[in-house]
Amino acid sequence: MSGAGPGLPGRALVGFCAGLLHLPDADAAELAVAVDHFSAQLPAATRRALAAGLVAVDAAAVSLGGRRLGALAPDRRDQVLARLDRSPLGDLVEAVKVPVLLVHGARLAGPELAARNAGPAVRPDAALHVVEAAQWPDRRRTDVVVVGSGAGGALVARTVARAGLGTFVVEEGRRWPVEELRQRPALERFAGLYRDAGGTVALGRPPVVLPVGRGVGGTTLVNSGTCYRTPTRVLRRWQADHGLHLADPASFGAHLDAVEELVQVGPVPDAVMGANGRVALRGAAALGWSAHPLRRNAPGCGGCCQCAIGCPRNAKFGVHLNALPDACAAGAVIVSDARVERVLHGAGRASGIRARRPDGSVFEILADHVVVAAGATETPPLLRRSGLGRHPEVGRNLALHPALSAAGWFDEAVDPTTGVLQSAGVDELHRSQRILIEATSTPPGMGSMVLPGTGRLLAAQLERSRHLATLGAMVGDAPAGAVHGRQRPVLTYRLTAGDARRLLQAVVAMGQVLLAAGARQVLTGIPGRPTVSSVAELEQAAASADIRRMHLAAFHPTGTARMGGDPQTHPVDPRGRLRGVAGVTVADASVLPSCPEVNPQLTIMALARAVAEELVGALGG
Ligand SMILES: Cc1cc2nc3c(=O)[nH]c(=O)nc-3n(C[C@H](O)[C@H](O)[C@H](O)COP(=O)(O)OP(=O)(O)OC[C@H]3O[C@@H](n4cnc5c(N)ncnc54)[C@H](O)[C@@H]3O)c2cc1C
Ligand code: SF4
Known part of the structure; x- marks a missing residue:
């Protein structure tokens, strides 16, 4: 491939895209160009880490399969990448997977977003000087x-x-301006609205992705407008x-x-609650847990599920x-x-x-x-x-309110991106454990990072993603982080043992809600045990989980x-x-x-x- 430009190794990236999503070479090359373009907006250190990850995965493919990923036949490539994903290199595969799936999903969702944004805004832009x-x-x-x-x-x-x-x-x-939010492709909105294209990370074990608006x-x-x-x-x-x-x-x-x-501020109206929120409320009701539609500042919300990339209706206030x-x-x-x-x-x-x-x-x-x-x-x-x-x-006492997500496969189509992005709250464990669960989706196409695996397996799950409901849980944390530096800050965060324990407890709680709502399987985000079918399996998975290998995110830095x-x-x-x-x-x-x-x-x-x-x-x- 010639278009990857400086920074990302082109051949390794094309091979990875082809293997990850079981794509024909031409489609993989096109996707690789888009990933490279997106990654150019990330902080240099993140881009360097991404490049190193791609090179390492490609080199491991040579050791395992005799050739670089791009040179392997598609079925063989599937096997090799799947084995790497299950090997100690799996964390690397999962890390490189994130931007590739983000870019892929956002591209595919383009026409759907354009259709959703065709209607008028609920209010004009405000008069600002x-x-x-x-x-x-x-x-x-x-x-x-x-x-x-x-x-x-x-x-x-x-x-x-x-x-x-x-x-x-x-x-x-x-x-x-709202007109720009309605017209621009999702990925450009994402890259433009966040500092460093959303690539802010608090370093630690695990690192915590910490997007900040600008x-x-x-x-x-x-x-998300939750209040x-x-x-x-x-x-x-x-x-x-x-x-x-x-x-x-x-x-x-x-x-x-x-x-x-x-x-x-007002509660999410039933008309825009969406099936994702209804799953959370149904699961909580079945467990006898306290839950409610979230209160939000979005008068006139149309439930288009794009809050995280700027509201295209000017509804979110x-x-x-x-x-x-x-x-x-x-x-x-x-x-x-x-x-x-x-x-x-x-x-x-x-x-x-x-x-x-x-x-x-x-x-x-x-x-x-x-x-x-x-x-x-x-x-x-x-x-x-x-x-x-x-x-x-x-610069000290940084608390993050760290979050994990879990998702559930349902027989019926849940359409998680139809409705408010963050819709219902489950607060059963809030007072006792400082765990707050919120039914949280992503803009269309931008949530596929939750899916485990690679190749055909991943592609098949992507086809069924309308059947997936997603929850997020945040844990009230100790002030375990710091902001260093005078120019571009370096963030560090040392998750405490107590907070790690409660994060895993939160995964179990989310799984309980999903299973009680009728999910066939739960995606745990736990390496080695990504899918479970019962509460007992879930508890087992959480008991043996290594939090340092999990994907933590946070949205609420304070202190x-x-x-x-x-x-x-x-x-x-x-x-x-x-x-x-x-x-x-x-x-x-x-x-x-x-x-x-x-x-x-x-x-x-x-x-x-x-x-x-x-x-x-x-x-x-
Ligand atoms: C994806 C996401 C979803 C969230 N959802 C919710 C939610 O549903 N409910 C909720 O309560 N909270 C939510 N939050 C958090 C909430 O929005 C923030 O906590 C809040 O906006 C922080 O307010 P602030 O004034 O501290 O900083 P910000 O709102 O981040 O404002 C700081 C501003 O300062 C500017 N700035 C920084 N440095 C400089 C400089 N040197 N010169 C000039 N300008 C500068 C930045 O560009 C920025 O615009 C969410 C956050 C994220 C990232
Ligand atoms: S779901 Fe979010 S982006 Fe869509 S109209 Fe409502 S507030 Fe705006």
Whole structure:
């Protein structure tokens, strides 16, 4: 193959594509070009690892089958790859499989997505005052500059702008009009809406895939829209253990109420629940477990199952459709496509920010108050490169709310991508074990990574994927990770034994729900025991599972600049002010003192709102 370009070894990639999906050579070559194109957007280290994996698998094929994968006859290639998948090299095969299946599935789903997106949006794009950095002057002054336009930044911008303060929001990503989300192929949306094309990973055993959004609206552009209020027990812990007076359940409840009203939270209507959610509710009912339709911020949701690649109907009510337009109506301006490089300060107080445009040029915004809301993975490096990250706890205490998935084969067609992407919650084990199960699908074509095996076996399962229901489970975790570095952060995460145990318990619980709902078989994600047919088999599989070989993902990083009363252990004070400098506030997921044990967007927004009110109060607004 000639088109793989630098980076991925072309022949090995074509051979792998052909073997993995039992494809004719010409189709495999076409797929390989698309995989290579996609991988070019991944972080260089990930691309290098992918290339090394392909080379290693191809070399192993030579040892086992006498030839490289691409040179073997199709049936022989099937055998060789299947044996490699069952060998100690299986983890490598599974790792390389992920991007190939993602690209393959997204390509195949193109026509279906185009058909789904043919109808009108439920609301037009909001009136936002966005100025691209290229059009922004080199120097401006204002009262408050907010770094990041996601869940936290948007709520701060709304509050301070409405208090009459001059407000500029600086955002690294760009604006995504709904028309573009409707027209663009799924893979381009995925690669564009996430930092590093979704390739963020927390290193560890196992590594944890940690996608983070980037754009005007931050991660709320790509999140699932699930809205949980912060559990009262978590708020009490934050009050008692972290001295966080803002977490008083009564006053914090008022912030949650206001946020719920702003983003229009309501339960998933039956009309868009989808069969995936109904499976979860049915299974839970059969077990006598507590379960419910999820509450979401998606008024007018049409159940097209694309939340994770930007809602093509403008139904999901991310902050680009409510808090940010409110802020702009009150005079705020959003500067997009600008990466803030430093918070400027001198003589112990903030004086603004310096940001870089895509062409490399820089501009400054001078302001006495800077609010950092770049998200839990980007706030620590920004503070460090600004000379404000000296507190030893900056970048530490990263909690991830790690997640695993399980899937069930059903006789009837479940059509997991027809309906809301995240639809029903099973909270039976939430209070006792901090395990929260949510019926979670993926955009059409983008969920095939859950299928085990290779070759004909995998291709046959792909044909039947309409019969597969998928659940996800998240575990409230210890703050076992860290964000290192000043520029591009390096993330590490050391899963604790207790959290590993509860993750495996979560797999068993998901399997129980699926089997109780009538699944014939459950896909466990457990290497060596990918498929089971009974609870007893499932428990056995979990008991012998090595969590270090499983595919963990996480979507809720928090805690890397936590707020609290103790100056030794909390870089940010209980009012949201960064310690050690005047005029810098932090208001994003990083300030959460610990994992909130639920999907965190409402908590982040409510805390940001509370912090912004403190700021306005301090400024006499
Ligand atoms: C796939 C997915 C699904 C999710 N689903 C849910 C869900 O259903 N419910 C829920 O409650 N939560 C969900 N979440 C999590 C939730 O969306 C996030 O926790 C929340 O958006 C984080 O808010 P934040 O303000 O901390 O950061 P973000 O919303 O990530 O915003 C940070 C912004 O800062 C910008 N930025 C970063 N660095 C710089 C810089 N140097 N200069 C300028 N700008 C910068 C980023 O580009 C980004 O736009 C999901 C997350 C993912 C990835
Ligand atoms: S399922 Fe998600 S993407 Fe589709 S309309 Fe509803 S909120 Fe939007």
